[in-house]
Amino acid sequence: MTALSATDPAIRIVGLSKRFGDRIVLDDVSFEVAAGEVVAILGASGAGKTTLFRCVTRLAQSDGGQIFLGEHAIRNLGGRQLSIARGEIGLIFQQFNLIRRLSALDNVLVGRLGEVPTWRVMLRRFPQRDRQLALAALDRVGMLPYALQRADILSGGQQQRVAIARALAQQSRFVLADEPVASLDPQSAKSILSILRDIARERMIAVLVSLHQVEFAIQFADRVIGLRAGRMIADRPAAAFAEADHRMIFAT
Amino acid sequence: MRTGDAGVFYPDPARSWIAVAPVRFVATLLLVLLVYGFSIYFVDFDLGRLWSGLPKLAHWAAKAWPPDARELGVLIERAIETVAMAVVGTTIGVIIAAPCCILAARNITPSRLLYTPMRWFLNTLRGIDSFIFALLFVAAVGLGPFAGVLGIGLHSAGTIAKLWSEAIEAVEPGPLEAAALTGANRLKVISYALLPDILPNLTSITLYVWEFNVRSSTVLGVVGAGGIGQELKNSVDLLDFARLFTIILIILAMVTAIDQFSAWLRRRLV
Numbered sequence: 442m443t444a445l446s447a448t449d450p451a452i453r454i455v456g457l458s459k460r461f462g463d464r465i466v467l468d469d470v471s472f473e474v475a476a477g478e479v480v481a482i483l484g485a486s487g488a489g490k491t492t493l494f495r496c497v498t499r500l501a502q503s504d505g506g507q508i509f510l511g512e513h514a515i516r517n518l519g520g521r522q523l524s525i526a527r528g529e530i531g532l533i534f535q536q537f538n539l540i541r542r543l544s545a546l547d548n549v550l551v552g553r554l555g556e557v558p559t560w561r562v563m564l565r566r567f568p569q570r571d572r573q574l575a576l577a578a579l580d581r582v583g584m585l586p587y588a589l590q591r592a593d594i595l596s597g598g599q600q601q602r603v604a605i606a607r608a609l610a611q612q613s614r615f616v617l618a619d620e621p622v623a624s625l626d627p628q629s630a631k632s633i634l635s636i637l638r639d640i641a642r643e644r645m646i647a648v649l650v651s652l653h654q655v656e657f658a659i660q661f662a663d664r665v666i667g668l669r670a671g672r673m674i675a676d677r678p679a680a681a682f683a684e685a686d687h688r689m690i691f692a693t
Numbered sequence: 694m695r696t697g698d699a700g701v702f703y704p705d706p707a708r709s710w711i712a713v714a715p716v717r718f719v720a721t722l723l724l725v726l727l728v729y730g731f732s733i734y735f736v737d738f739d740l741g742r743l744w745s746g747l748p749k750l751a752h753w754a755a756k757a758w759p760p761d762a763r764e765l766g767v768l769i770e771r772a773i774e775t776v777a778m779a780v781v782g783t784t785i786g787v788i789i790a791a792p793c794c795i796l797a798a799r800n801i802t803p804s805r806l807l808y809t810p811m812r813w814f815l816n817t818l819r820g821i822d823s824f825i826f827a828l829l830f831v832a833a834v835g836l837g838p839f840a841g842v843l844g845i846g847l848h849s850a851g852t853i854a855k856l857w858s859e860a861i862e863a864v865e866p867g868p869l870e871a872a873a874l875t876g877a878n879r880l881k882v883i884s885y886a887l888l889p890d891i892l893p894n895l896t897s898i899t900l901y902v903w904e905f906n907v908r909s910s911t912v913l914g915v916v917g918a919g920g921i922g923q924e925l926k927n928s929v930d931l932l933d934f935a936r937l938f939t940i941i942l943i944i945l946a947m948v949t950a951i952d953q954f955s956a957w958l959r960r961r962l963v
Contacts, residue, residue, distance in 0.1 A: 498874060528876030538867035542889045554885060555876030562881040611875055 450509075451476040451647035452497075452615055457506035459492055459671075466492045467503065468671045476614070476645040479638050481652050481662035481679070483690050489671040490651040494619045497649075498530060499523060510615050528555040531608025531646075533618035533637075537600040541593040545584055545603045548592050549575040552610030571610075578609035582636055598629030605636055609644075616641070618650040622657065630654075634661040655687050753934045760942060761935035768924055768940060772947050775920035778838050778913070779906035782823070782845025787899060789850035790857060797854055798861035800869070801883060815858075818851025823909050827918035838919025845906050845913075856898045860891055893962040904955040911944050921947075 450473035459467040467489045474480045484490050495501040497508055499515055508515040513526040531552070539548045553571040554562060561567060567575075579585045582602040592600060601621060608616050618637060622630035634650075638661050641648040652658050658665045658679065665682045667675030667690040675686045710716060796802050796811040827844030834840050864887060872886035873879075914922025921944060928937040 500870075500874075524876045527874050530874070532871060532874055534867060534871065536867055538865075538871040540868045540872075540886050540890055542893075547889075551872050551877075551886065552875055554872060554881050559878065559880050562877070563884045565885075607871075 450474065451478075451511055452649060453509040454493075454497075455507045455509075457493070457496060457503050457508065459489075459496055459501065459503045466671050467496070470506070470668070470671075470673050472666055472673065472676055474647040474649050476647050477641055478664070479641050479648040479650060479662045480664045480666060481650050481658035482666045482668055483652060483655060483658050483675075484668035485653065485691055487670075488668040488690075490668060491619055493668070494617050494649075494651065497617060498527060498532065524555070528611070529614050531605075531611050531613030531616040533601070533604050533608060533616065533621045533650075535620040535623045537597070537604050539592040539600055539603060539607075542591060544589045544591055545579060545595065545599075545606075546572075546575055546588040548603050549578050549606045549610045552578070552607040552612075555611070574612070575606070575610045578606035579603070581609060581640070582606045596629070597625050598633060601625065601629070601633050602636065605633070605640070609640060614646060616646050616648045616650075618648065620651055620653070623653070630657065631660075637661070655682070658682070753932075757934040757938040759935065760939040761933070762939055764936065765939070768921065768943055771914075771921040771924050772943050774838055775910045775914075775922075776907055776947065776951065778841050778845060778910045778920055779903055782842045782910070783849050783853075783899065783903040783906050785842065785846030786849025786853050786902065789846070790854035793850070793854040794857035794861065795883065798858040800862055800864070800866060801879070801887065803879060815851045815854045818847055819855055820851075821848060823848040823906070824913065824916065827913050828916045831917050836917040836919075841910060841913040841918030841920060844918060845910065849902050849906060853899060853902050856902075857895055860894045860898065861887070864891055897959045897962050900955045900959050904951055907951045908948055911948070 452474040454473070455471050457467055457470040458465070470489075470493065472480070482490050482493065492501060496503040497510070497515065499518070503516060506516075510526060510529065513522075513529075515523075515526060518526055540551070547565075550567055550571065553567060553575065557567055557571055576585065576588065579588055582605050584599060584602050584606060587595060587599065587603075592603065595603065616637070621637070622633050625633065634657055637648055637650060640646060650662065659682050660679075662679050665675065665677055665679050665686075666673060667686055669690050669692075674689050675682070677683075677686065711720075793811060793815060796804070796807050797815055799808065802808045802811075823841075823844040825844075826847050827841050830840035830843045834843070868890070869882055869886050872882045877885070910920050910922070911925075912922045914920045914924065915926045917923065921940060925937065925940050925944075928934070928940060
């Protein structure tokens with residue numbers, strides 16, 4: 442399985458480091474994700490996966506290195522520019538983070554909040570173009586029949602599909618998924634990961650996904666990065682990922 | 694020495710001596726006795742005086758029967774006035790509380806600098822009873838329900854804003870963060886991602902405060918701030934116990950009905 446080639450890497454992380462006090466959480470991490478490519482980060486709890494994601498969205502500021510999302514040099518942005526850059530990142534969370542009492546459709550429309558004028562958001566009068574985008578996104582993840590169901594009555598797998606639709610409606614060029622299948626059963630997990638892989642191909646989205654199941658990483662990602670105690674200890678095509686890598690990443 | 698399944702003896706984990714049951718029991722008992730001793734001393738508790746006052750109460754109770762229903766129309770009108778005071782007063786409270794609670798909720802406040810002063814301000818409003826506010830407003834705007842409404846409004850603003858901001862602080866941060874990271878501004882996040890999830894909760898709090906305000910409105914008349922309390926005070930002043938009895942019955946019926954209605958509505962919301 443070869444990734445569709447892109448001229449420039451979409452996500453480029455260069456020499457990233459982050460420490461909390463004396464503890465080094467990320468140590469000189471560098472890798473790239475091309476448009477249309479799915480890169481999985483494997484690592485035990487506490488390896489630094491979540492911190493890495495928080496640095497990319499600037500919920501945390503890294504101590505050194507640089508993060509490029511397309512043309513945005515994330516570490517140097519502030520205010521309006523940061524919000525524009527963030528608008529291009531679709532986020533998928535372990536706990537889905539849907540608004541419980543809103544319908545699936547209304548949750549997908551959250552992806553349009555950045556673009557729609559404030560008064561329209563407050564009155565819930567989204568322009569037709571935005572509603573069309575949201576419905577198409579729901580259709581893409583197979584959730585169109587549930588458009589008007591409240592989010593909190595959907596199953597975990599269905600909620601995660603809605604969350605992916607939210608990222609699609611946002612027309613993001615980058616998708617960051619932090620342990621997106623950690624609270625799902627294996628069947629739903631597989632369908633979520635294959636949707637992520639397919640949308641990466643179709644829309645040339647760069648997908649960075651953290652996982653802790655090696656078999657999922659090998660099956661659904663193009664490349665696998667191993668993180669252990671904040672250091673990158675592997676960066677291989679998924680097909681070349683070996684038992685030795687597995688042992689290194691998860692050794693105690 | 695009895696041992697567990699594995700043949701190992703586990704000694705009880707060591708506790709500090711103050712945590713040992715008898716010591717703790719005696720210390721608690723002494724403290725409780727001390728609090729009661731002081732409190733009874735301060736309130737001039739005297740069963741003898743109650744005993745000698747009982748015949749007077751019995752005499753009044755005898756005079757209260759049968760209740761005097763001649764002014765029933767006027768009294769019911771006053772009861773409606775009381776409920777109306779609670780409605781308008783609570784609404785004033787809601788209008789003041791809405792912007793305040795956003796500043797006073799740690800997770801969505803736009804300014805850390807304003808958060809603490811806002812909390813103080815709300816605590817002040819809440820600390821002063823509607824009765825005291827009403828007393829001041831009667832002096833400022835004159836006798837009548839308007840003074841009572843203003844008093845209820847200010848006191849309720851503090852209570853509502855505090856309870857609302859606590860409800861806001863208890864909300865899950867994930868969905869808000871997800872919405873904020875799409876590039877949405879604060880107003881969009883609050884109106885779209887926060888409000889739908891907590892609206893039932895906020896409404897329930899408001900109804901509860903309203904229900905409470907109906908009860909507190911019944912006494913506002915005592916300071917001349919309108920409502921059925923004014924009639925109640927007149928009857929006591931004139932020692933007209935038959936009329937007083939009617940008023941108390943009306944208050945009981947009104948408060949019970951409002952409580953039931955509000956509880957029913959709140960149950961349907963959640």
